[in-house]
Amino acid sequence: MKNKKILYMLIFVVVGWIFYKFIDATYLEKQRIYSYGEMYLKEKDYLTAIDRFEEIKGFKDSDKRIQQTYKMMMKKSMKLLNDGDLYDAGVLLDVLAEVPEYKEQAETASKKADELAAKYLAERREKLRDTEPYDGMAASDIDYSGWGPPTTIERDVNYYSYRKERQVEHYKWITQDQFGRITQIKTLMVRQGAVWGEPSVSNYYVGQ
Template sequence: MAGCLGFIMLVIVIWVWFLIYKYIGHTPLVNDYCIYFNCRFPDHYKRNWFGDIWIYSPLWLPVLILLVIWIKNNWKFVKEAVLTRKFKIAATIFSLGLIAALYIFISPIIKEKLEIKRTYDVAALAMKDEDYLSALDNFEKVVDYKDSTEQIDKIHSKLFEFVPVLIEEKRIYGNMDVYLAILSSVPKYKNRVNEMIKTVEKVKADDLSAARDKLRRTEPYEGMSEYNISLSSWGPPTEVNKDVNYDAMREDRKVKHYKWIEKDSLGRTIKIKTLMVKQGHVWGEPKVHHYYQNN
């Protein structure tokens, strides 16, 4: 019975220790984030100064408890020692307090400086690998550190050099919009960038027009995007039906049924085209059924 009670007490002590470590020793990565969203521990938290101290409490807390117990059991001796050596004790307490205060206030500053250096190193490595977007993102986080401002200017210059080459080669997709947005925020490049933006928009419009012209000559096929069905040679469907209890089904089981009904001048159905759509794409081969035929 005593052993079971001791085990329960140990579990409670460990649980309380963990709760203190979790809720007092950590702060959210983003302020107020956890008020509006469900935070996961430790993914959305970072350890604070108290957590840095508390994580080593299994080492110093037993010593502190034993010290308190010893003082309690030897209070008469401690009292006499304090009265006779109070100056030394006061000096020792003051020194310990000063050390603790310095640790509490300086530790976050040191961590911040180390984080700034780490961010700068990541940016420098990305710059070396010509990953300019990642480099720019990190240099902007530490804009006042070392030569970050000069590196940012260098990235802008690099982007301004190769973006026109990409446009000339019509490689205007991917990160092109991001490149132009970055350059448009630099005053000395703004006029030239506005011209680039117009050129890119025209090329995209031409590409879209050509793609739609090609699509209008293409019949629906298995795997075609649902968005493109109405733009195909079959045109908009006559009707679209959903399976029974469609909204209650899992996404991978939902099926839509597209139908095109063609009639002759007398109103007789002569052709019905059908296809099924599942998870945003044509599922299976589209089918064409012929009915009344003129002789």
């Protein structure tokens, strides 16, 4: 009987020790995550801070920290919006739109961001109309430049077998007279999403 009591006591001690170690390890892991959340919050990396605090809801004041972070995100998104940084503002607003207490405010701000983006794009394209293609111009701007969309875009036969930095597209603008005779050819090359080198213009004299 005495031996059984000793055995039970040993089992109790061992189980208690294992349980304590498990709780201790869990606490330490949560504390580690909480510390990271605090660090990211201090660095104003709100999205990562939210992710860390969300992992340990209910631990210490993590729930309070989550609400604090959302409040800071809303404030920052408004500042970014007013500064014209529409992309970064949009990233924060997309997250806030999923939070019930910020949903309406975030959606209103996102609508404003979309309107501003459309306005900036229209203004940019208006300016591009008076700009001829130049070395370094983004390929996405070419169609809206003074040359308009190209007549043709040609690629080498083995274009897709080349590495990205060696893939070159050849843009051509061909002007013809009323009889279909070529009077002018404008050309440029595009590599890695931008005009590569100076565009060229060749004029052809057509006799009457």
